[in-house]
Amino acid sequence: MRPALVAILAIACMAIGLFGNALAGGRKLVVGIVDQVTWSDLLSDEVQAPTLKGLARNSGAGLMCVRTGRASGGGYLTIGAGARASASQPQSQPGLEGRAFLRNEIVGGEAAGRAYAAYTGWPVGANGIVHLGIGDLVRQNQPTTYPITLGLLGSALHRSGLHVACVGNADLPDSPHRELAAVAMDERGRVEFGDIGAGLLERDPRLPYLLTTRGDRLLSAFRRALAVADLIVVDFGETSRVGEYADAMPPAAAQAARRRAVERVDSLLAGVLRELPPTGWGLMLLAPTARAADPEEQFANLTPVIFYLPGAERGLLTSPSTRRPGLVLNTDVAPTILGYFSLQTPPAAVGRPMRVEPTRGDLLARVKSDEARQAGVEVARRYAFRWLAVLAAIALWAAAGMFALGEGAPRWVRVLLRGLLLVLLAAPPALLLVGLRPMSAAQMLAGAVAISLVIAFLGAAATRWRAGHVPPALLLVALLVYDLVKGQTMLQWSPLSYSAAAGARFYGLGNEYGGALLGAALVSAASMLPARERGGAVGRLLAGVVLLGIAGLVGYPRFGANLGMALACAIGFAAFIVYLWSERPTWADAVAALLVALLVAGAAMAVDVFRHGAEASHLGLFAASLRSQGWGALGQVAIRKWTLNWLLVRTSLWTDAALAGFGVVGVLLLARPRRAVAAMAERPWLAPALTACVVGAIASWALNDSGIVAAALVLLYGAGSFAYLGLGEA
Secondary structure (H helix, E strand, C coil): CHHHHHHHHHHHHHHHHHHHHHHCCCCEEEEEECCCCCHHHHHCCCCCCHHHHHHHHCCEEEEEECCCCCCCCCHHHHHHHCCCCCCCCCCCCCCHHHCEEECCCEECCEEHHHHHHHHHCCCCCCCCEEECCHHHHHHHCCCCCCCCCCCHHHHHHHHCCCCEEEEECCCECCECCCCHHHHHCCCCCEECEEECCHHHEEECCCCCCCEEECHHHHHHHHHHHHHHCCEEEEECCHHHHHHHHHHHCCHHHHHHHHHHHHHHHHHHHHHHHHHCCCCCEEEEEECCCCCCCCCCCCCCCEEEEEEECCCCCCEEEECCCCCCCCEEEHHHHHHHHHHHCCCCCCCCCCCCCCEEECCCCCHHHHHHHHHHHHHHHHHHHHHHHHHHHHHHHHHHHHHHHHHHHHHHCCHHHHHHHHHHHHHHHHHHHHHHHHHHCCCCHHHHHHHHHHHHHHHHHHHHHHCCCCCCCHHHHHHHHHHHHHHHHHCCHHHHHCCCCCCCCCCCCCCCCCHHHHHHHHHHHHHHHHHHCCCHHHCCHHHHHHHHHHHHHHHHHHHCCCCCCCHHHHHHHHHHHHHHHHHHHCCCCCHHHHHHHHHHHHHHHHHHHHHHHHHCHHHCCHHHHHHHHHHHHCCHHHHHHHHHHHHHHHHHHHHCCHHHHHHHHHHHHHHHHHHCCHHHHHHHHHCCCHHHHHHHHHHHHHHHHHHCCCHHHHHHHHHHHHHHHHHHHHCCCC
């Protein structure tokens, strides 16, 4: 009876596979895991990897942001969920994400399938692989500020009649590493077909981790999976094991081991490709987690991704999530796979399908260049962010102290402090300009310092030190408006802009430069308007229109795409605009101006929703979530923003800079220093601009998830410009 039963089951599996294959139009997709590597590892001249390099040269290729944004671990889980997931685990225990087993595999003295049913209460059914960590993973990802469905990809394929298999593992002697199952499992942690067991491995005493993938068994398991499954996830395992052991090895030994692992993967991949039919298949290679940086690298947080379709166009991968050629997100993988099978992406997935943007020249040289350039930006960002915040706090607190001392403040201290304030005001445009061309981290930092000094000196000389704060503010506004309209090249590569590796923002105007733009625009408007008694009604009208236009630009999806900063700009600009028409504005004036400004900024989201569809920015996605989930989506966004914002308030150096800016304003109100009062009397629009900066800073802080950074930069221009003038000669 047993041989007959086995034969019947085999025939049934083949029938299921053929039926699913028909539903998919005969298409197959292989997702290969080559984890904990960079493009430099794959394309090194010291690595003999003709298959990998050949695929990369004739495919869609790019960098992938793999940060989960919530906790350590979760890269594989995030890919399967299409949303940022967490898989944290105490260091004393094996990794939770990799606790998947064959249903008949013995774990803790009993079959994994039986243990799974006992722990979860769910049936194993006909599935061949179960994830024993699914209960803990679901619990970890329940208290989120956004909806998340673990196993979204596998469930969506299953509901459409398609079939999934997993082959391979990255086990170490002391722990299972079957994270690949987290990519393909359904919502209950099950995978239909495949082989992820220890039988795929063999011992190799020459390796520090003693285990290596046995090629003949991996390929045999792949053949069986190919016969019944539409999506096959293959983990070659070799690079993952090196990554796990790299910290225990000397750097040179770890690099040599990584090169051997890449060559071994190349050999296994060649075998997999030989098994595929002539047509009707696709291949995606990716690294779900980033490896630790080598000593000479400092940064290795973006991983390679290759999407190969026979006969398709080659070029750089991109997606509506990033709008940057050569950069995609790990949350884009699930929508891309579903799109490959002509399936709709469920609402819980936040990513969007990748596409190939054709490029000229050497594709591999371009991705290596982008990887190196991004590494330089990230390293420079660490220093620029820290020191700009520290110096801003020092300069503003020192200015507040000088105001408190009054005429007793030493002249030479005031002169030095004014010079420092000018350099700080010139730093944001300088850090924007260094993004124009590829540079190393050292070159970017040195260039930013040099350009800041030049801008500060020329601005001071041009105004005879009386209004040296104005040229840096005007320059920043001009550069930002130009860059937003012309493609955002400087913003994408500036060390003060958003971080591609951090995964927070990839296009439009980030909160850092959004805050700087708000403050600089108010300072510029205040400096260019004539006194009210001299007339200038046309100038005041033009200033109001320009400020509203900037708020709209910040919110417009094609350019600024930052709703929080657009609203903050609208509020800050409205506070200034009411003073344009009334020396003593009433609450009615303020409300009317605010409504007009909010209408201009909010129109951006409506444009995004009704015109851009699948290419909508995160503003359009937010509006779509309101339609599908109701006002609960607004509460989720508010909680998420407040949680991150409060974390930054407690930990960021920018909190000190923001407090210093408020300190300058506080001393002005309390001490009324003579030089500062004289500066306001000479420049009648200075006080309204400073008031608007304070209002805009508070709005920036309240409406953005990194609002303390935006608020500090608003105050750097508002309080910093006022401090520069107030410390001048009487």
